[in-house]
Amino acid sequence: IAVSNLHSHSVEYIKATSSNIFELLKAATSLPIATKGKQWLEGKLYSDAAILNPLPIQDLIEAGYKEIIVIMNSPIQHISKPLSLLTSMFAFPRNWKIARMMKRWHHHNFNHGRTIAKKPPEGIIIHTIAPDLPLPVTLTTTVRKKLYDTVQLGTKKGEEAASYLKNIFNLGPKLKNPKNQLQVLISKKSSIKKQNVLKVSRKKNSAKKSKKR
Numbered sequence: 102i103a104v105s106n107l108h109s110h111s112v113e114y115i116k117a118t119s120s121n122i123f124e125l126l127k128a129a130t131s132l133p134i135a136t137k138g139k140q141w142l143e144g145k146l147y148s149d150a151a152i153l154n155p156l157p158i159q160d161l162i163e164a165g166y167k168e169i170i171v172i173m174n175s176p177i178q179h180i181s182k183p184l185s186l187l188t189s190m191f192a193f194p195r196n197w198k199i200a201r202m203m204k205r206w207h208h209h210n211f212n213h214g215r216t217i218a219k220k221p222p223e224g225i226i227i228h229t230i231a232p233d234l235p236l237p238v239t240l241t242t243t244v245r246k247k248l249y250d251t252v253q254l255g256t257k258k259g260e261e262a263a264s265y266l267k268n269i270f271n272l273g274p275k276l277k278n279p280k281n282q283l284q285v286l287i288s289k290k291s292s293i294k295k296q297n298v299l300k301v302s303r304k305k306n307s308a309k310k311s312k313k314r
Contacts, residue, residue: 103150103157104128107139110199112150112157115142133192135240152192152203155181156214162225170266171218173231178219181211228269230262 102125106113117125121142128140128147139146150157161169184207189200221227238244238251 102126102129103154103160104142104147105150105153105199107146107148107196107199110153110202112154112160113147114160132240134188138192148199151207152199153206154210154214155207156211156218158214158217158227162217162222167224168226169228171214171227171229171231173215173218173229175231175235176233177215177229177231179215179235181208181215183208228262228266230258232258 102117103112103114104125105111115121115125124140124142128142129149130136131138131140131147132149132151139148141147154160156171156173158169158171184204186200186204189204190197192203193200218227218229232254236251236254237247242248
């Protein structure tokens with residue numbers, strides 16, 4: 102699980118165990134402003150990894166992962182703008198160094214991760230799950246209906262993604278070019294449709310001949 106170390110000012114990946122899982126999850130979701138922004142874990146202070154790298158796809162690729170599922174809370178084509186210095190300072194008023202790093206790296210790594218998700222390197226498969234439109238909530242939204250609507254959107258998108266991934270993994274032997282798996286799935290569906298249309302046309306022709314006789 103990815104977290105930001107507030108002492109070394111870097112992103113760390115910590116293995117979840119039965120003894121650290123709760124504190125680790127608290128640290129990984131300690132997003133400043135929305136929460137207190139920090140959590141003690143094994144004698145060190147951690148925060149959400151998103152403050153430095155919201156989309157660490159490059160780290161996963163460098164670690165050797167070949168197939169990655171990315172879940173976003175905004176459209177994949179969205180471009181993240183730099184955070185204001187005021188927002189960064191408000192997030193970490195007592196740690197100016199991490200505040201400046203947050204302003205410098207948050208949007209840069211976010212946009213870099215999106216670029217990789219849209220055009221993965223050769224040999225890497227990335228399945229992206231993202232909303233089609235911006236969500237109706239912000240970091241500090243408390244309106245019950247907006248929160249409910251957002252959860253419903255996430256549920257619907259999750260069901261669509263589950264269906265897509267199920268079809269992908271049921272294709273049989275992996276293709277030489279895995280990036281084209283979705284296109285192959287669509288092609289298979291198109292081929293089936295054409296076959297069905299051909300069968301119907303044959304039946305119609307056969308019925309016409311029977312009438313003439």
